[in-house]
Amino acid sequence: MVRRNDQRRAALVDAAIEVLAREGARGLTFRAVDAEAGVPVGTASNYFSHRDDLLIQTGARVYERLQxxxxxxxxxxxxxxxxxxxxxxxxxxxxxxxxxxxxxxxxxxxxxxxxxxxxxxxxxxxxxxxxxxxxxxxxxxxxxxxxxxxxxxxxxxxxxxxxxxxxxxxxxxxxxxxxxxxxxxxxxxxxxxxxxxxx
CATH class of the missing domain: 1.10.357.10 (Tetracycline Repressor, domain 2)
Known part of the structure; x- marks a missing residue:
């Protein structure tokens, strides 16, 4: 089982924000998030069960950072x-x-x-x-x-x-x-x- 930590998850979601802003929703893939975060390929897929999960957590993170x-x-x-x-x-x-x-x-x-x-x-x-x-x-x-x-x-x-x-x-x-x-x-x-x- 992959060890998940909160800092890595936050870094991945922050990377997803950057990808979304630059590439749009179509460009938001696990591979693109991994590249943006500078982590090994496959890391994001270990933290998010599917693309909707990534989108939902990204939305929550944007509002968290806007506070x-x-x-x-x-x-x-x-x-x-x-x-x-x-x-x-x-x-x-x-x-x-x-x-x-x-x-x-x-x-x-x-x-x-x-x-x-x-x-x-x-x-x-x-x-x-x-x-x-x-x-x-x-x-x-x-x-x-x-x-x-x-x-x-x-x-x-x-x-x-x-x-x-x-x-x-x-x-x-x-x-x-x-x-x-x-x-x-x-x-x-x-x-x-x-x-x-x-x-």
């Missing part, structure tokens, strides 16, 4: 709630997610594959829904202006902005993308008091 550092949440919790804080937070999201280019492109490939693979669709649906619900809960607990619909609209707007940035970066300049984030916050958050109301 913000817990210290960022602490910083936001401690800061005064105002327009500038929220604007910076949204720019931070676009920067963090867009900065993991391979992960986001791999995620787009996984979303397309999910239209044909029910197990992968279930995983991605649960993950995205869970993240969205967590964002809504955080927003409500923070007493920020806007409601659940506002969070969903920002989620959709910023995600497509990231897709545009990573796939067709010359459609909008960097400054235009930054202006769009600012405008989304301004328009979707509505009237924002200069200082938060005291509870």
């Amino acid at each position: 913000p550092d817990p210290s960022e949440f602490e910083r936001l919790r401690a800061a005064e709630r105002d327009r500038e804080l929220y604007r910076q937070a949204m720019h931070g999201v676009v920067g963090r997610v867009g900065g993991f280019r391979a992960g986001y492109l791999a995620l787009l490939e996984l979303r397309l594959e999910a239209t044909r693979r029910p197990g992968l669709r279930t995983l991605l649906t649960e993950q995205v829904r869970g993240d969205l619900e967590a964002n809504i809960a955080y927003h409500e607990a923070s007493r920020l202006p806007g409601d659940a619909l506002t969070v969903k609209l920002l989620y959709l707007a910023l995600n497509w902005l990231i897709v545009e940035q990573l796939t067709l970066p010359d459609v909008l300049s960097r400054s235009e993308r930054e202006q769009l984030v600012d405008a989304a916050v301004e328009r979707l958050m509505g009237e924002w008091p200069d200082a938060p109301d005291t509870p």
